[in-house]
Amino acid sequence: MVVAIAIIRQRSLIATVMLSSFFSLLMAGTFVLLDAVDVAFAEAAVGAGITTVLLLSALVLTSSVEVQPLKTNWLALVLTIATAGVLFYGVSDLPTFGDAAAPAQRHVAPRYLEMAEIETGIPNVVTSVLASYRGYDTFGELTVVFTAGIGVLLLMTPGVRRRKTPKKQDENVT
């Protein structure tokens, strides 16, 4: 949380990126504490790895210092606090943290834990749920990645056919 606040205040974007990478690592640590090792693994690899690299390479292509003066936007503050207020209202009826009798724990999940290894032969329940029980979600997820890949290619490459010709010219010149 402290890191997150620092991110608001920091104006140098490179420092911000470093802080956000640190934030992801902390997040990953929290996930381990919450028993979500797979998620922690992904968060560490993505947040502290890929996203940081991408942010940095985007910064190389753009400017790295924020020129806008820091000012407090009251409307935004009110809006966020209102959202948070609604959430506070909402979570007040949720079961307490770690409660084994909560509905989330009782309805669908137990079957995965009991049956997953028998039905799929795989001890990591997360993997078997991911790939089999909710395999279609994962298919969708893969499609999202694929979409992003094509999207970036569309935006960032100057088109396949055109690229090759100027490159050859470059080589000839040098």
Place this chain on the structure above:
Amino acid sequence: MLALVVTWAAFAISLVLLFQVLNDGPIRYFFGGWAPPWGIEYRIDALNGFVLVIVGFVSAAVLLFAGPSVGKEIREGHQHLFYAMVMLLLAGLYGMAITGDAFNVFVFLEIASLASYALIAMGKDRRALTAAFQYLVLGTVGATFFLIGIGLLYAMTGTLNMVDMAERIHGIHGSRTVLTAFAFLTVGIALKAAVFPMHYWLPGAYAYAPSVVSALLAGTATKVAVYLLLRFIMIFGADFAYVALPLGATLTVLAAVGILIASSSAILQNDAKRLLAFSSVAHLGYIILGIGLGNDTGVTGGILHMFNHALAKGAVFLAMGAVMLQIGTTHINRLQGLGRVMPWTMAGFTAAGLSLIGVPLTAGFVSKWYIVTAAIDRGWWPLVLVMVASSILAVFYIWRIIDAVYFSAPGPGAENVKEAPMTMLAALWMLAGASVYFGIDSSFPASVASKAAAIVLAQMP
């Protein structure tokens, strides 16, 4: 070419599915053979069957149209990627409509959103980039709100399957968490559906996107988002949404204000595509108004208007695409005299435009009539006034284009402009013709819509 075949096939399948659903009741399909709520299922009833047909019809027409337009507006080396992206967008939209699993909706929502961000950014104008970025930020916030809503629901019910969720939610209606979940889901969906006042991203996105993308998004994307709203009203139970919560009143007021503001802004626009984009916001207002009224006629009208508006708006955006292809701009001043050189395009535009206004004998009239009747039934007279006023405003903004096209002297160079290619005209007339046909004989869509409305309102007291 392949893309065209696929969309037509998908359209055909969606029609078959719809008829099957109408005859035999809901179809369910379990992925991986796991029975829900453990696995993910597809579940089709009259409501989403109808939405699938809307998406199928519009996309089939748009893809028929696409060839020359894409050829002009998208760089050569990018065209195959562009089509791939369109296909992914459609896959996402179909998926959102068809799935019976709340989290699966989120995944497909993101497929469709990512594809549409990239597609919008392909517009020629550099403002397309900022429009796409704005859409991306708001869209992601919307999707994350949606995710929070699902998370809260999951914490309360322990399931993600929609049918299962609907059953389990009944016992805990009074819970504050359920209320909050509903609020977050509604706000998230409203951001995606560009419901006033969350329409901020829409005009820019539609105005600067490539023509094909504008037509596709205008005809399908927001409709699917509205469908999601209906679906979640169903999950929570209509009695809960309308009676326990002021959802109906809130939606109606927002919709009414939105209709008026958007229609007035439309009149002030100088770019035809931007004008039509504002008109889209207004028409979404009608749909939401119908849903907000919460009685049988109103919801039927809302669902019917989804269909009719998709046809008409798809057609006018396609007409603008044809104009873009031939003269390279859609600025209203440059449209002068095009009625003479591109008669077929402009006739199609006019037919669909009349439907947008809601002139009798067009499809737009039928659904507006339903909504007005519903408002009278509820005794909400100010709404009737709003509907009439906005229709007059619509006359003004459509007239601005028609006036330029037919009653102004052709601008310099207009003699050299040719009529759009045959395939484009065919696609345009497919939509425009349908919108006239269903205005004269509206029995088919109206009967489906009223069946769908009956499903939505099943638990109404």
Place this chain on the structure above:
Amino acid sequence: MMATEHLILRVVAKLLIPLILLFGLYVQFHGETGPGGGFQAGVIFAAAFILYALVFGPENTRRVAPEWLISTLMAIGVLLYFSTGAASLLYRANFLEYGVLSTDFVAGQKLGIFLVELGVGITVSSVMIAIYLAFAERQGSG
């Protein structure tokens, strides 16, 4: 190229990259018993390539991973996932019902999950590489 002078960096990178690749493979194939799986493995695998690109420059990376190869792999991963799912259709089961892929239900599930995770890994890593290279090459062309 800036990186040419950094001898230590280059040597260390050369040492590290095979290890990272190996670790990526381990995560990929060990996701069934420990934490990890196709996605994490794909990211780690891509990280190796990105490290290579950082140290040796994107041009050299393109020699290892030319554009056609990466974009083909992107699609192949999705197709692998899809065809694994579709294969069960051939056995008159539902989409993605892996149990029928083998005579034994559990073995079929195992096989299906393995193939699917492989598809995820391939697509994720190639997309990540493609995205990074798209950024990096933009720098070169300025």
Place this chain on the structure above:
Amino acid sequence: MWILGTYNYWIFITLMMIGLYIVIVRGNLVKKIIGLNIFQSSVFLFFISVGKISDGTAPIILHDGGEAIYSNPLPHVLILTAIVVAVSTSALALSLIVRIHESYGTIQEDLIREAERAP
């Protein structure tokens, strides 16, 4: 007691507020994306904390005979998917930012608006 029992939600909400605030207020587009990431991470944290059971352990079945309490695997799966979605979105957003910088010469929201009014 109630406040202590639900402290995970309090942390989630505070983080979410910070993220959302950054998204709305900061004019720098890169910073908006970082804010969006924080916002999304906070939601991930919420999902994961819903799945946590006290004294539970990671949902990988062990064969040492003992009866272990496993935490709920389902939210983990969902969040894995959501993380992938988030990183895809960020990548696409960053490439948009690069393109915006190329055509406007800035990534400050207000400067872009000025440039849009000008042409």
